[in-house]
Amino acid sequence: xxxxxxxxxxxxxxxxxxxxxxxxxxxxxxxxxxxxxxxxxxxxxxxxxxxxxxxxxxxxxxxxxxxxxxxxxxxxxxxxxxxxxxxxxxxxxxxxxxxxxxxxxxxxxxxxxxxxxxxxxxxxxxxxxxxxxxxxxxxxxxxxxxxxxxxxxxxxxxxxxxxxxxxxxxxxxxxxxxxxxxxxxxxxxxxxxxxxxxxxxxxxxxxxxxxxxxxxxxxxxxxxxxxxxxxxxxxxxxxxxxxxxxxxxxxxxxxxxxxxxxxx
Amino acid sequence: xxxxxxxxxxxxxxxxxxxxxxxxxxxxxxxxxxxxxxxxxxxxxxxxxxxxxxxxxxxxxxxxxxxxxxxxxxxxxxxxxxxxxxxxxxxxxxxxxxxxxxxxxxxxxxxxxxxxxxxxxxxxxxxxxxxxxxxxxxxxxxxxxxxxxxxxxxxxxxxxxxxxxxxxxxxxxxxxxxxxxxxxxxxxxxxxxxxxxxxxxxxxxxxxxxxxxxxxxxxxxxxxxxxxxxxxxxxxxxxxxxxxxxxxxxxxxxxxxxxxxxxxxxxxxxxxxxxxxxxxxxxxxxxxxxxxxxxxxxxxxxxxxxxxxxxxxxxxxxxxxxxxxxxxxxxxxxxxxxxxxxxxxxxxxxxxxxxxxxxxxxxxxxxxxxxxxxxxxxxxxxxxxxxxxxxxxxxxxxxxxxxxxxxxxxxxxxxxxxxxxxxxxxxxxxxxxxxxxxxxxxxxxxxxxxxxxxxxxxxxxxxxxxxxxxxxxxxxxxxxxxxxxxxxxxxxxxxxxxxxxxxxxxxxxxxxxxxxxxxxxxxxxxxxxxxxxxxxxxxxxxxxxxxxxxxxxxxxxxxxxxxxxxxxxxxxxxxxxxxxxxxxxxxxxxxxxxxxxxxxxxxxxxxxxxxxxxxxxxxxxxxxxxxxxxxxxxxxxxxxxxxxxxxxxxxxxxxxxxxxxxxx
Numbered sequence: 001x002x003x004x005x006x007x008x009x010x011x012x013x014x015x016x017x018x019x020x021x022x023x024x025x026x027x028x029x030x031x032x033x034x035x036x037x038x039x040x041x042x043x044x045x046x047x048x049x050x051x052x053x054x055x056x057x058x059x060x061x062x063x064x065x066x067x068x069x070x071x072x073x074x075x076x077x078x079x080x081x082x083x084x085x086x087x088x089x090x091x092x093x094x095x096x097x098x099x100x101x102x103x104x105x106x107x108x109x110x111x112x113x114x115x116x117x118x119x120x121x122x123x124x125x126x127x128x129x130x131x132x133x134x135x136x137x138x139x140x141x142x143x144x145x146x147x148x149x150x151x152x153x154x155x156x157x158x159x160x161x162x163x164x165x166x167x168x169x170x171x172x173x174x175x176x177x178x179x180x181x182x183x184x185x186x187x188x189x190x191x192x193x194x195x196x197x198x199x200x201x202x203x204x205x206x207x208x209x210x211x212x213x214x215x216x217x218x219x220x221x222x223x224x225x226x227x228x229x230x231x232x233x234x235x236x237x238x239x240x241x242x243x244x245x246x247x248x249x250x251x252x253x254x255x256x257x258x259x260x261x262x263x264x
Numbered sequence: 265x266x267x268x269x270x271x272x273x274x275x276x277x278x279x280x281x282x283x284x285x286x287x288x289x290x291x292x293x294x295x296x297x298x299x300x301x302x303x304x305x306x307x308x309x310x311x312x313x314x315x316x317x318x319x320x321x322x323x324x325x326x327x328x329x330x331x332x333x334x335x336x337x338x339x340x341x342x343x344x345x346x347x348x349x350x351x352x353x354x355x356x357x358x359x360x361x362x363x364x365x366x367x368x369x370x371x372x373x374x375x376x377x378x379x380x381x382x383x384x385x386x387x388x389x390x391x392x393x394x395x396x397x398x399x400x401x402x403x404x405x406x407x408x409x410x411x412x413x414x415x416x417x418x419x420x421x422x423x424x425x426x427x428x429x430x431x432x433x434x435x436x437x438x439x440x441x442x443x444x445x446x447x448x449x450x451x452x453x454x455x456x457x458x459x460x461x462x463x464x465x466x467x468x469x470x471x472x473x474x475x476x477x478x479x480x481x482x483x484x485x486x487x488x489x490x491x492x493x494x495x496x497x498x499x500x501x502x503x504x505x506x507x508x509x510x511x512x513x514x515x516x517x518x519x520x521x522x523x524x525x526x527x528x529x530x531x532x533x534x535x536x537x538x539x540x541x542x543x544x545x546x547x548x549x550x551x552x553x554x555x556x557x558x559x560x561x562x563x564x565x566x567x568x569x570x571x572x573x574x575x576x577x578x579x580x581x582x583x584x585x586x587x588x589x590x591x592x593x594x595x596x597x598x599x600x601x602x603x604x605x606x607x608x609x610x611x612x613x614x615x616x617x618x619x620x621x622x623x624x625x626x627x628x629x630x631x632x633x634x635x636x637x638x639x640x641x642x643x644x645x646x647x648x649x650x651x652x653x654x655x656x657x658x659x660x661x662x663x664x665x666x667x668x669x670x671x672x673x674x675x676x677x678x679x680x681x682x683x684x685x686x687x688x689x690x691x692x693x694x695x696x697x698x699x700x701x702x703x704x705x706x707x708x709x710x711x712x713x714x715x716x717x718x719x720x721x722x723x724x725x726x727x728x729x730x731x732x733x734x735x736x737x738x739x740x741x742x743x744x745x746x747x748x749x750x751x752x753x754x755x756x757x758x759x760x761x762x763x764x765x766x767x768x769x770x771x772x773x774x775x776x777x778x779x780x781x782x783x784x785x786x787x788x789x790x791x792x793x794x795x796x797x798x799x800x801x802x803x804x805x806x807x808x809x810x811x812x813x814x815x816x817x818x819x820x821x822x823x824x825x826x827x828x829x830x831x832x833x834x835x836x837x838x839x840x841x842x843x844x845x846x847x848x849x850x851x852x853x854x855x856x857x858x859x860x861x862x863x864x865x866x867x868x869x870x871x872x873x874x875x876x877x878x879x880x881x882x883x884x885x886x887x888x889x890x891x892x893x894x895x896x897x898x899x900x901x902x903x904x905x906x907x908x909x910x911x912x913x914x915x916x917x918x919x920x921x922x923x924x925x926x927x928x
Contacts, residue, residue: 142308147419152537154309205420 008229009037011073012181012213013058018067020053020237027053028064029237035181040207041215042224042245045234046257051217052094054234055183058215059091060084071181086114090179092170094186094217100159104169107158108144111176112137144172147209148202164195171202175210182206184216188223196220200227225249233257279500280490281525284459285482287323287360289524291454294320297500297527303349306534306542313529314349322350322436324450327357329439330388331449333412333430337362337456340384340465342410344368344377344400345392347506347532350416350432352520354390359463359482360453363388366465366477367511374399380467380475381410384708388412390432394420397429459483465708466513468660477708478513478660488663488702489521491684495668496630502528502550503627507539513660514634518552543624551631555638558653561623562642583611584648591616591648596672616649625651632656639767640676647674655679657740661717661724662686663702667738678737688738694729694755695744729757731838741839746869748779754841756784758869761842764832768825769794770818773854773861775872776844777880783845785883787872788822789853795821810908813849819913822849826915834918843917846883848890850876851908857897879910888912 013035020028028050035041043051056062058069060079068075071087090111098107115137116123122130145151148168153161158169167187174182187203188196204227206212218224224231224245231248233241235257241248248254281289293302298317305312314322335341341358343365345351355365366384368377370392381389381403389410391397397415404410414430415421421429443450463482467475492498506519523530528550533542540561543551569580590604600608620626631646631653638655646653654669657679667688669680682688686700699722706714718724729747730740741747741757748756756778765774765788772791778784790813799806799815806812830843854860860872873880875894882890893907 139308142310146308149535149537151309151534152541208422209419 008039011035012037012071014070015054015058016068016070018054018057018064018069020050020057020062020064026237028057028234030067031234031237031239032067033232033239033242035213035215036230037213038207038211039213039229040203040227041213042228042231043215043217043234044219044221044224044231048236049234049257050237051234052185053237055091055185055215055217058084058181059089059183082114085177088178088180089183090174090177090181091183092167092174092185092187094189096163096166096170098158098166098170098173101157103155103157104150104153104161104172105141105145105155107169108141108172108176109137111173112141114177115140140178141172141176144175147175147205148172164191164198167191167195167199168202171199171206175206175212179212182212182214184214184218186217186219188218188220196223203227279527280493281527284486285359285454285457285461286356286463286486286520286524287327287454287457289486290316290320290323290356293524293527300500300527301529302523302527303352304529304531305349306532306538306545309534311531311545316527319349319353323353323356323360324443325436325439326353326432327360327439327453328443328446328450329435329437330357330363331361331453332438332442333435335361335363335388335412339363339388340366340386341388341390342366342368342381342384342386342400343390343510344396345370345390345416345510346536347508347510347515347519348392348416349532351390351392351510352506352530354414355464355520359457360450362453362457362461364462364465366467367509367516368467369509369511370396371509374402378403378407380477382407383474384465384467384477386410388414390414390416393417397421397424457482459486462705464516466511466516466660476710476713479705479708480513480660480663480702481705484663484702484704485517485521486525487685488665488683488700489517489525491701492517492665492668493522493526495670495684496550498522498526498528498550498630500527502526502629503546503548504528504530504550505533505539505543505546505548506530507533507536507542508552508554513664514552514658517664518550540624544622545624547624547627549627549629551625551628553631553633554635555633555642558633558638558646559642562645565619565623580615583607583615586611587616587648588644591650592644592674595647595650595652596674598672612650619649620651628652630654634658634679637763638676641767643676656683657738659726661704661726662698662700663704665702666696666698666700666726669737673735673737675735675737678733678739680738681736682738688732689723690731691725693744694731694747696726696728696730696738696740697723698726699723733836750778750784750841751780751782752841755838756842757839760839761786761829761833761844762867764829765825768828770798770821771825773867775854775867775869777873777883778842781884783884784842785880786826786844786847787876787879788826788847788849790818790822790849792853809853810851810906813851814908814911819849819911822847823913823915830915831918840918844915845917846912846914848879848883848910848912851892851910852894852896852906855897882910882912 011034016032018028018031043054045051053062057064060081060083063078116133118130118133145154150168158166188199200223207214228245231245232239233248233254240253240257241251281292283289283292293316299315301313302316302319303314341363343351343354358365366386368380377399389400391400391413397413400413412428414432414435416432418431459482461482462479463485465477465479467477504519506515508515519530531546533539569577586607590600590608593600594608628651631651634656654674657667658664665683666686667680668683686698688698691697703722703724727744728740729742729744730738732738741760746758750756758776761776762774765771770791771788773789775787776784792809795812795818799812826844826847833839833843861867879890879892889909889911891909893905895903895905897903
């Protein structure tokens with residue numbers, strides 16, 4: 001392989017001093033970090049460290065009690081997930097959240113909802129501008145299908161697909177929204193080695209071909225170290241490390257968090 | 265022979281392309297059928313097509329571009345990837361320049377490919393995508409003579425900045441400039457080619473030893489293509505799906521050669537996973553597949569029918585019985601009583617036509633299978649539901665056709681009559697030899713093999729043993745080196761006998777003996793799945809393979825199968841003496857882990873004979889029982905010993921004079 005010439009740019013998203021609690025439980029405690037344009041950032045940490053909460057804060061599902069989030073330099077306080085989506089943040093879920101009875105193509109088309117400007121009535125008429133719009137969006141979805149190599153399951157109901165393929169369809173739906181920032185919550189959980197390799201390749205290709213910034217949560221350390229440019233480590237709601245994969249691997253606090261501290 | 269060059273095929277039938285090379289045929293098609301589709305590819309879910317006129321433009325730009333980056337007459341250009349229009353165009357573009365395309369098997373790994381690339385002395389390569397480019401880059405490290413790499417699909421290749429890696433578009437853009445700067449270059453280059461020139465080098469996959477590069481000339485391919493078109497009266501309106509490897513001679517002739525000569529449109533599937541879906545969408549009229557694919561399709565049908573509702577299942581069973589009794593005769597245009605004809609027509613409306621539609625065979629006029637023996641049940645299934653499936657026998661060295669089954673003369677165990685222009689003879693040792701317009705020029709850089717395979721007067725050894733029957737149809741029985749003789753001089757063709765046995769679903773493997781013996785005898789493995797499901801239905805309890813194999817009812821069934829094979833063999837004077845006199849059912853399944861089968865599940869006859877020497881001896885003695893102890897490897901790798909007392913059964917044999925008497 002040749003050297004990756006991709007440029008990592010300026011800060012795309014900055015989270016600053018985020019604190020999130022549910023009752024007395026502090027899920028996140030004063031966490032700050034940045035996501036830079038075009039990079040692949042991994043968020044890791046033991047169970048209950050607050051990783052998924054962090055993604056939920058970023059895409060506006062949870063509202064932190066304290067702290068600020070700035071996307072493309074614009075700060076926001078309370079924001080609904082659909083606003084985050086309109087701004088260009090898309091995500092996949094730890095437990096697949098697809099429409100099981102719908103085909104792969106239809107599921108991916110739902111990712112284009114925000115791009116479809118015509119009203120429900122127009123769409124029901126399926127004529128003139130609505131038809132044109134549908135065709136344009138279908139074309140984009142077909143490019144996503146081609147990109148993810150899922151042509152053979154285009155018309156298959158998602159519920160009938162094996163788990164690894166469902167994950168791929170979910171990634172396809174997120175890609176259909178043409179996101180600037182893609183949040184992936186454990187994209188490789190429950191996959192076998194071959195499926196993981198495929199998924200890694202797709203994540204790297206998305207990043208490379210479209211320049212999409214990616215933040216992902218993952219437990220497989222091999223994968224994390226291989227594909228990410230930078231790693232943020234959370235433990236008990238606090239950030240304990242932030243740096244290149246090699247630096248994080250050598251960090252004493254990270255080793256303690258994962259392996260436990262001996263009490264001598 | 266292929267020496268003389270002439271406007272091949274031009275006189276064969278009106279409407280065919282005129283020209284003695286593929287570039288000339290392309291330009292002729294562009295002139296006469298310029299706005300008709302030449303090739304299609306499914307992309308982004310839609311069939312995209314290119315007309316003959318557009319293909320000519322694409323090829324022109326590409327050929328000039330290849331010339332601009334240094335491809336010259338006599339150079340080799342390797343082509344690797346799935347069936348894609350651009351890969352086919354690269355063949356034509358190279359041929360314009362007098363360069364020789366060398367298609368490679370796309371699934372091969374770099375180490376396998378490096379032999380071919382180096383042996384062919386390829387200077388250029390067209391690779392479909394990143395995967396193939398990576399293979400070629402790794403070959404280039406040890407073989408720097410591979411100068412330029414061109415890729416079709418740019419995905420993932422944006423960071424490959426080496427100056428010798430080009431995108432297809434860039435080469436075409438260079439070509440358009442080159443064309444503008446050198447007017448007349450393209451036309452001169454096309455005119456310089458002739459029918460005797462090398463068109464392509466196809467490497468045979470080579471089950472033994474290194475692959476050999478079969479050199480075929482334009483005359484070989486174009487004459488053979490035209491002969492095939494005339495034989496099956498193919499038209500310019502045929503629909504063909506190109507999905508078999510481009511490095512295989514069949515794809516080259518059906519999807520490239522015949523398309524250029526007859527002018528029909530070839531479609532490339534969206535991806536290798538979607539072939540069956542695309543097949544159904546496209547509904548080809550002319551289709552080729554190895555027996556394995558027809559077998560897989562049939563299995564899917566069977567499974568889906570078993571899951572269907574009761575009414576559908578009963579209808580399917582009822583009408584399939586009718587199809588079996590008269591379907592093939594109707595297809596062959598033979599007389600069938602009106603009543604049966606009407607029932608068949610009803611079945612066609614209710615079952616056969618929808619079934620053909622589901623399989624993608626709605627519009628099929630002609631389907632071929634070749635490569636290995638096809639089970640008569642599978643063959644008859646397709647023919648009985650109205651798919652005109654036929655067998656052919658061919659080889660790369662023949663530019664495909666050696667024999668073909670003509671319409672209306674379909675016998676399941678023959679491969680048909682000599683193809684037009686092809687002569688066939690059977691050598692004294694039983695080996696089939698042929699001579700004809702498609703006979704290859706030589707093996708590339710391998711004069712010894714060429715001399716060993718092709719005689720001075722153009723006869724080619726096939727390595728297969730067979731004979732022409734009374735109707736002039738060729739019957740292939742085995743690889744020539746495996747064919748032996750019984751002590752009475754009768755022919756002994758083990759694979760032929762084994763295949764006949766294995767066509768029974770109850771028999772999984774068979775090993776036949778008889779070379780330099782007094783009579784033929786066999787080991788048999790039952791098929792645990794098929795026999796096991798019989799046992800389940802009939803409440804026969806069994807604990808192991810061995811126990812099931814020893815069941816007297818199973819023995820009786822196997823005996824009836826063996827006797828059915830014997831009755832079949834007895835009808836043929838040449839094979840009548842190799843009827844199976846005695847057989848036994850083995851106490852264990854033959855297994856690759858024990859070295860009895862190869863990894864591709866072919867019986868290692870010699871090894872089995874040595875391992876079970878006592879059993880073989882018992883088959884040729886008067887004993888009716890034999891004790892055996894065998895070491896075997898279990899699935900977890902442990903070894904153990906199986907002991908058994910095997911019964912040896914005498915099977916009834918048939919004299920030639922009583923062919924139609926029923927066995928007991």
